[in-house]
Amino acid sequence: MWTITGATTEYTVGDDLGLIAWGPIGVSDGPSPYAFHGRVQYMLEGDVAAVEYAPTGLRPFLGADLAVAGESLTWRLVSVDHADGLRASLADDVTGLVVDLFWRFAPGTDVIERWVSVRNGGPAPVTITRLGSAAFTVFGHDISYLSGQWSQEFTPSSVRLPRGRFEIGSGQGVTGHQFSPVVAISHGRAAYGIGLAWSGSWQITVDVDTAGLTRVRAGRALDGAPITLAPGESVTTPVASGVYSADGLDGLARQWHAYERGRSRDLTPRKVIYNSWEATTFDVTADGQLALATAAAALGVETFVVDDGWFVGRHDDHGGLGDWTPDPAKFPGGFGAFVSAVRDRGLEFGLWVEPEMVNPKSALYAAHPDWVYRAGGRPMSTIRNQYLLNLGREDVFEFVRDTLDGLLSSYPIAYLKWDFNRPRTESAPAADLDGAHIRNLYRVLDHLRNAHPSVTVEGCAAGGARVDLAMAARTDVLWPSDNTAPLDRLRIQWGFLSAYAPHLMSSWVTDAQGMFDSRERSLNFRFVLACAGVLGIGADITRWNEHERATATDWIARYKRVRDVIMRGTVTRIGSPTSSRCAIQYTLDDRVVVAAWNAGGLDGRDGVPGRDIRLPLHSLDPAARYGDYSGAHLMAVGLPVRWTPTYDADLFELRRR
Incomplete structure (x- = not known):
């Protein structure tokens, strides 16, 4: 087994290049939850195994990651380098293709970056018809994604997939208004996020196999435009990133934010x-x-x-x-x-x-x-x-x-x-x-x-x-x-x-x-x-x-x-954008900022009994005071607001003391 480690999570791959474990550090210390028992009927083992990256000959029925015209690719493992992240080199002896798989955690984060380089080491041109960046095997059937259209982008959407296939993408040569190249898979309180760093045509496919395991493939969309490699030529995929969170979808959001801040050249306050x-x-x-x-x-x-x-x-x-x-x-x-x-x-x-x-x-x-x-x-x-x-x-x-x-x-x-x-x-x-x-x-x-x-x-x-x-x-x-x-x-x-x-x-x-x-x-x-x-x-x-x-x-x-x-603060979303309880909390060291809106209605404008709306805050020191309230009160009961026809939003500044 080879294990690479992020800030708080680890990712372990076996010698057959199948996923052994992905989760908090130490999760690989025990039997792999991805291993299966019993016989595979009318398919190959690769179709139901938690294989990290599969050619068509290994996974012919339930979705391969790499395909070429006129061939059913198979390969052998040539070498594994564990010095800086993980790199595995594989070769297909018929076409001469050499495929390098890469894994690494972005420094200081729990986001694992994966990509592939394909080189034609054979004597004849090879036409690639499918070129994924990575496949991530996860648990859970609840898929969250962002959909929309012009003027209605980033609409939170979800679907439950007990079996079968779900796919989003763009064939427009641009990321597109219709979908954002990121999905989340929820499994109880745990959640997995998969994103693709590509601004052209793309696709993310979620497959749930016959034994209930979920596999997420991400990469460029090559429909109608295959890539032909002459002898000696190579192509490298965009990076596909994955992240595990034990804190649900909001935990995933915070992981993505930390990752994007780490890749930013400048985090000085933006000008108005x-x-x-x-x-x-x-x-x-x-x-x-x-x-x-x-x-x-x-x-x-x-x-x-x-x-x-x-x-x-x-x-x-x-x-x-x-x-x-x-x-x-x-x-x-x-x-x-x-x-x-x-x-x-x-x-x-x-x-x-x-x-x-x-x-x-x-x-x-x-x-x-x-x-x-x-x-x-x-x-x-x-x-x-x-x-x-x-x-x-x-x-x-x-x-x-x-x-x-x-x-x-x-x-x-x-x-x-x-x-x-x-x-x-x-x-x-x-x-x-x-x-x-x-x-x-x-x-x-x-x-x-x-x-x-x-x-x-x-x-x-x-x-x-x-x-x-x-x-x-x-x-x-x-x-x-x-x-x-x-x-x-x-x-x-x-x-x-x-x-x-x-x-x-x-x-x-x-x-x-x-x-x-x-x-x-x-x-x-x-x-x-x-x-x-x-x-x-x-x-x-x-x-x-x-x-x-x-x-x-x-x-x-x-x-x-x-x-x-x-x-730069940690973001927590509170309530929803369709209700009178809707807020975003930003926490940085001893400072807390809460942006709050009334996106719903009013409670009778004091013509009938009503109570203040409460915005429960997160990750505060319960023994400290923040403004007029204790941290315990703000977390257990919440910051009180009372919306009126003219008072429909506010920005609260709190400091721990």
């Missing part, structure tokens, strides 16, 4: 931003933007971001994409002078870009029509009146990299919002377009980190269509959804925090009306909601009255006092 999109849309002018910047600075905003509409040809969504030159008609005094004027107001400057896109009505497309994805001689489709550049091409990669380098070097830009507003619809089945595009996307993002380390990068994709573990590691903040209406957004952020940390969650205060829940909520409600992550404002603040501006000024100051706790 203002974004001009909802105030001006494409009607960007120097005077209009400076009026917004003046108002934002007066509120205490720290970064001013000019959104879409600043470049030549961009008067609506029909033109301009690809031509990333500031429009001299919109900035008659020069773009540099405009940026300086924003900074003179005490604000850092930010800019919106969509580097992977091009409009048919653009100089770039006229010069390089071959740079977009095409499907032979078939008609091309547009979404939002734009095409998708083939970033997998080296010349397109260089154009995107050099364009962003030029902007960031020419102007003192401190914040870059990277958008992506259409999926891929055209493809060539013979080429690994998805892999090439995403690898070059990561190359550009990694380059920006190295060349411009002080620039904050926000990942956006028509809302939350590119939120995954890979983007969480390569950007500083992520945009969960274009829907900023209060009750809609509360549900979105609640789901987001089940897998992604608050330091990543960009959130704006706007005047948007609900799309799915149109009940009115106060400006305070909207601010507490945006304070739950990285605070931003997107409303037309030049139209706010004096009271609204004073309210905003107060909330921004309150957020600055507690944002370090929100960014």
Whole structure:
């Protein structure tokens, strides 16, 4: 057996590369719970064994992890290296494929990272039709996942699977609005989380076998686009991560948060931003933007971001994409002078870009029509009146990299919002377009980190269509959804925090009306909601009255006092986003911050007997005092709140003494 150890858990693999144990340290000291007895009927043993990674010849019926065209793969174990994590090398003697399996715990966490490298060591090309990153064998039949659509992302969903198969994924060349690449399997109080660090097409499949064991496979989706390896060529999968928690789904969330914080380049408190999109849309002018910047600075905003509409040809969504030159008609005094004027107001400057896109009505497309994805001689489709550049091409990669380098070097830009507003619809089945595009996307993002380390990068994709573990590691903040209406957004952020940390969650205060829940909520409600992550404002603040501006000024100051706790604190969700008991607790050392909302109704407005709503807090010192209450009271009874028609949310600051 080989055991690798994380912060509090261990993972043990046997010499047949089957899972022996996964759980708290010491769990392998006893008979393996994954071992089975009895005869396997009408299948192979690999179909019901807890095998870590299986070719089609080992697991032909219930779901293999690696498959090639025209062959039923089998392999032999060549070597195992236990020096740094775990590495097992295997070989298929017929095709000549050499497969290396990798396991390691991310330092200081209980998240185990797994991936695979496949090399063609044979004399002929080999076409891979299925390429998983890893398979995790777990106990439990209750599956939790995040589903949705544009403006309704990260909706918590669940299904019980006593037998059979459940699958989620994306075939759009982007993570997608419909599902997030993370699932949880619950088994009593224990829970297992599986996530995939990939921003292209992907799939996660959950199989429950004939003996009731659950196996979760995660990896890239290759449907219609197999990968052909010439002799000597290799391919490496994205990382699939798994985590065990004895504290249920909220425990899993905290494990994911710790993992994402560990992979972040910077955990200093995020600046409060203002974004001009909802105030001006494409009607960007120097005077209009400076009026917004003046108002934002007066509120205490720290970064001013000019959104879409600043470049030549961009008067609506029909033109301009690809031509990333500031429009001299919109900035008659020069773009540099405009940026300086924003900074003179005490604000850092930010800019919106969509580097992977091009409009048919653009100089770039006229010069390089071959740079977009095409499907032979078939008609091309547009979404939002734009095409998708083939970033997998080296010349397109260089154009995107050099364009962003030029902007960031020419102007003192401190914040870059990277958008992506259409999926891929055209493809060539013979080429690994998805892999090439995403690898070059990561190359550009990694380059920006190295060349411009002080620039904050926000990942956006028509809302939350590119939120995954890979983007969480390569950007500083992520945009969960274009829907900023209060009750809609509360549900979105609640789901987001089940897998992604608050330091990543960009959130704006706007005047948007609900799309799915149109009940009115106060400006305070909207601010507490945006304070739950990285605070931003997107409303037309030049139209706010004096009271609204004073309210905003107060909330921004309150957020600055507690944002370090929100960014780095342990998160506990209390209640639900459909009830009057709904809160998020952030705990950091001796400090506790509680963001609370009334997402339900009232109790009769004191016309009938009622009692305070209680928010039971977690992991406090029962003998200490937190404000006016003992830790024991706050945990056993809860923090009291009494919602009214005008008091529908609050942010509580408590300190242990």
